[in-house]
Amino acid sequence: MKVKIEVMLRDSILDPQGNTIKKSLNNLGFKNIKNVRQGKLIEIDMNSNSSNKDEKNIKRMCEDVLSNSLTEKYKIKFLKNK
Amino acid sequence: MRVAIVVFPGSNCDRDISWAIKKVSGYKPDYLWHKEKNFINYDLIILPGGFSYGDYLRCGAIGSHSPIMNEIKKRSQKGVKIIGICNGFQILTESKLLPGSLLQNENLKFICKKIFLKVKNNNTFFSKKYKLNEIINVPIAHMEGRYYCNKETLKELENNKQIIFQYCNDNGDIKKTYNPNGSIMNIAGIINLKGNVLGMMPHPERCSEEILGGENGIKFFKSIFESIN
Numbered sequence: 001m002k003v004k005i006e007v008m009l010r011d012s013i014l015d016p017q018g019n020t021i022k023k024s025l026n027n028l029g030f031k032n033i034k035n036v037r038q039g040k041l042i043e044i045d046m047n048s049n050s051s052n053k054d055e056k057n058i059k060r061m062c063e064d065v066l067s068n069s070l071t072e073k074y075k076i077k078f079l080k081n082k
Numbered sequence: 083m084r085v086a087i088v089v090f091p092g093s094n095c096d097r098d099i100s101w102a103i104k105k106v107s108g109y110k111p112d113y114l115w116h117k118e119k120n121f122i123n124y125d126l127i128i129l130p131g132g133f134s135y136g137d138y139l140r141c142g143a144i145g146s147h148s149p150i151m152n153e154i155k156k157r158s159q160k161g162v163k164i165i166g167i168c169n170g171f172q173i174l175t176e177s178k179l180l181p182g183s184l185l186q187n188e189n190l191k192f193i194c195k196k197i198f199l200k201v202k203n204n205n206t207f208f209s210k211k212y213k214l215n216e217i218i219n220v221p222i223a224h225m226e227g228r229y230y231c232n233k234e235t236l237k238e239l240e241n242n243k244q245i246i247f248q249y250c251n252d253n254g255d256i257k258k259t260y261n262p263n264g265s266i267m268n269i270a271g272i273i274n275l276k277g278n279v280l281g282m283m284p285h286p287e288r289c290s291e292e293i294l295g296g297e298n299g300i301k302f303f304k305s306i307f308e309s310i311n
Contacts, residue, residue: 016188016190020190
């Protein structure tokens with residue numbers, strides 16, 4: 001089972017990297033941009049196929065290590081094996 | 083007095099702080115590798131500056147899960163004094179030994195320069211040798227030093243006098259203009275509620291002898307040694 005985890009700064013937290021990217025895109029002529037936020041994408045390849053236990057463990061990994069709940073939010077996407 | 087300095091892969095201020103402590107107090111600290119789980123009793127444990135685990139994921143995040151940290155958490159509850167400087171501060175917030183978090187500097191630059199700090203509480207183990215509101219000149223060197231916490235936490239920090247150092251100018255004015263990294267309320271250093279854990283972004287170990295360009299850090303170390311002895 002593959003899992004993709006998207007970690008983003010919370011909306012209330014200033015994201016200077018996102019702002020810089022926005023400015024750069026504006027300078028290149030892409031004017032119709034309201035806001036840019038930059039985050040991280042983490043891909044985890046689990047040994048087993050999807051199980052409830054794995055899903056719980058992934059959530060724990062997100063809470064304990066992969067994100068900082070004070071400043072970040074995360075989304076988990078489970079990709080089933082073909 | 084027994085002092086330990088924790089060495090993580092990527093720590094780079096471990097020797098600087100050892101030197102400063104030896105110079106100021108005459109005691110020679112032990113180094114503890116971050117994988118240690120059993121070690122003797124120490125009066126003071128220091129998490130030094132640097133780039134533990136290359137700052138991967140978030141600064142201090144992986145270091146906060148190093149094997150030694152469980153024991154450090156236990157000892158902090160017993161009242162052992164713990165100091166985190168720069169990357170050490172980031173490890174302390176990531177391990178929830180101190181509230182808040184340290185984010186990328188507002189101007190996205192690695193800032194390496196001397197700044198002014200105001201001592202906002204001198205009634206602590208770590209600051210008692212300074213005068214209240216004393217202005218000191220101390221170097222900073224970081225990319226992720228923007229202290230952030232939520233409103234409730236900020237109120238608690240203020241009410242409990244947990245804010246120890248704030249960025250200011252040479253007159254002691256605490257304004258946004260003198261805030262190098264965008265920290266909330268110009269916060270540069272805080273302690274926990276119990277008063278035995280301190281985290282700060284500036285480097286007192288880099289200004290504890292004249293040859294390095296200043297001696298404003300000496301009182302920081304003297305405060306701690308006087309508290310312990």
